[in-house]
Amino acid sequence: MDSHASASTSTSTPQTLQCSGKEVEGCGRNWLDLPPDVTASILLRLGAIEILNSAQLVCSTWHALCKEPSMWRSIDMHNLGALWALDYDIDKMCLHAVDRSSGGLIDINIEYFGTDVLLHQIVDRSRHLKRLRLVSCSEISGEGLSAVAAKAPLLEELEISYCSFPKETVEDVGRCCPLLKTFKLNCQGCRGVYSDSDEEALAIAENMPELRHLQIFGNQLTNNGLQAILDGCPHLESLDLRQCFNVNLDGSLGKLCAERIKDLRRPLDSTDDYPFDTEVPEPVGSPSSTFDAYLYLSDYNDDDRGYSDDDYILMYYDY
16 A cells, blocks of 8 residues: 555545534534524525435524525426436425415526426415516416416516427416526427527517517527517516527618617627527428437326336424
8 A cells, every 4th residue: 555645644634524513524613503594595506406305404503594484485396307317206396385485485596397286286385476487388388388477467577498388378477477597499390490480579579568678599580570679578687599590680771770779699600608508409300300309398297207206205304
């Protein structure tokens, strides 16, 4: 054995983490010395799933802190989308997190799961909801989102990514949520990117006059749709048109955008800071296509998830 390694092994003393009188190897800090607000800030960075599955079980102090309604004003249900591999019911877990907010939920992020029923339950218990983010929620319908929008008049920010909703849903959201300031719509891969359509652009232009920030990534809108947005949304400060390949900003429209919009992202601008896959799929049915948007979005069902309704046991979270 190397002499230096041997000496290091014989003289090193493992540090410990102290919490409620318990010691855990690996850290010499007593985390109970931190102010509660600092501890809460650290725990919130874990996300709701990690808090409920792990962090709150560390010690009684953390458990008590994790039950405070203030910890659940913002709920991040980020996950990797492998629902069939989970050993708990993520829908029930999400609703449990919402209940912990005691009606104070303001911001929620839902990824790769969710149904119309769940969305209704969330909004029914969260009348002050201001921010909603839906990512690849294939079991939430356009009708469901429209109905929920009618119950969320205070909504200020909405992101819809990898979900396919009709233009009527966009119209309903705009009409029902007059305070909407930020709208992000990314349907890349959910429909043919090589066609052109101004349906969604017109729905935005005609129903979201108070928008300040618009991201319409990978959309099929044309210059006509963009002009309608500029006319209908006079307060726009930022506009993200990346991968909107039917838009041409070389002429007067591009000049108008540059004059009007403080933060303009053009169709060919870098996507390095974009959080999702930006690869443009081949048209479905083409000889080189390996992508079927419909199958991608509905590639699993409840029977394939590998859990029953009883798998999320609340006894772990209510003591």
